[in-house]
Amino acid sequence: MIKTAPATTTAARMQTAFSEGRLTWSGLALTVFSILVYLFLYAPIIVLVVFSFTRDEFGVRWTGFTLDWYIRLFNNPRMMGAAWNTLVVATVSTIVSTIIGTLLAMAMERYRFRGRNAMEGLIYLPIVVPEIVMAVALLAFSAIVFDLIKLATGETLRRSLTTVTIGHIAFSISFVVVVVRTSLKNFDRRLEEAAADLGADSWNTFWRITFPLILPGIVGGALLAFTLSLDDFIISLFLSGPGTSLLPVEVYNRVRRAVTPEINAISTLMLILSMALVALSQLLQRRR
């Protein structure tokens, strides 16, 4: 069969494909397959949410509705403390990594300098180094620093929320740089030139022109940093000290012992928080 005109739109392509009888079976198979994959992706999440309301004490069977596990959760000082720690670490880590990352993105996008390629490597390396390597490296590093501090001042320091936060910032910076650089790349620099022509100094130009225009990128980077910190388990496990537990570490310690519906409940709450963050980031992107 000879085609006279190239099909341009998806609808037109699909129509010709259907009339030629090409798309039906393979297309149907692809659709069914994809639905199954989506089911595979969502079944565990749905199960988790549903079983946070079950009366079953192991949380793996449906034996009736209850809110007990949520009530117990909110009355569990250990869990609530861990949740609070997690939010504090995520907030501090987000603020610091967003500032540092945005500055780095500006430097990388706007300046040519010696050692720029090495800097590029240093920025992207944390993304490709397995997290467990980064975690043990930071653990070893903190031990050495603590030893040195003890030698110098006699003060004994322990791993704490501070060490965790430092680690979270170290891996978040790279992701912030990636996101902010994208918005700097799409930026029309003539706007800055225009501002300069109209007599604005560089300080004014930045705050009045550049910053508002790249703000969606900065917020996107911040949201990513926040989620990364909330979700992080490996670095949190290695760098948190005794008595300063974080939510994922607490969940891990309890899951290793036994499955309880209380864990289902806290997992459900973490899930809702993640979804809210995705929704927020999508909303911001749409406004852009």
Next chain:
Amino acid sequence: MATLQQQQQGRDRIRLALLLTPGLLWLVLFFALPLVIIFVYSFMTNDALGRVVYQPTLDNYITVFTQSLYINAYWRSIWTSVLTTVICLLIGYPLAVFIARSPQQWRMPLLMLILIPFWTNFLVRIYAWQIILANNGIINGFLELIGVGRLPLLNNEGATLIGLIYGELPFMVLPLYAAIDRFDFTLMEAAADLGANKIQAFLRIMLPMTMPGIVAGSVLVFIPTLGQFVVSELLGGAKVDYLGNLIQRLFLRANPINWPLGSAMAVLMMIVLLVLIMLYFRATTEEER
């Protein structure tokens, strides 16, 4: 005029320094330097109390290369990571095609549905499988109902693999979608018009043109899988040791802990990763020619 220009240059240099310094300091101090430290540690000795003794040795590397516990962990982790990556690719590619070929108004929602698990806590998503696969969980309940009886679904390597595929699939789909979305599907029709069958058209047109997405997705899946220890602990029942399990134990829980040996394992893992990724890049770019 020259002085004005010099002034401007000087100001630019100060500005650049202000932009660069915080990030450079942080990354050198809290990322690069710690990596150097475990590299150095990997050549040090451990005493009976688990303290690092600054006495150079190659023993750690010899131990890793000669004791089957460690060698097996490397093979198991590499093999499992390859398997996870390949299966994620086989599931993710058709799914990404499906999303990219969907009507315009459906694409964003379908992609969002991939993003939500991607942003959701990995630990929580893995834990969910414990509920599903548990001895008295829903699958076994169903199997009992239809008369098959309960099966030991949890605490084996199959469960580990399912968890890994489930956990990493979003990381495969997103870059694949980005590549396939850019692909012009009319090229497939052109190939068909020129006499190529579907398989030929796929292998010679679509596969090479979407290769960047395949490479990016594979690397994103392979790296965390190689060092994982959570999945094999929560779903595999910690019956066999993967690289991550051994490293975690040597650093945190062993009696005595052995940081030099753990460091050697971590350094070797990085080397394995680098070599494999380089080989992979070479293989995939050659295919393009």
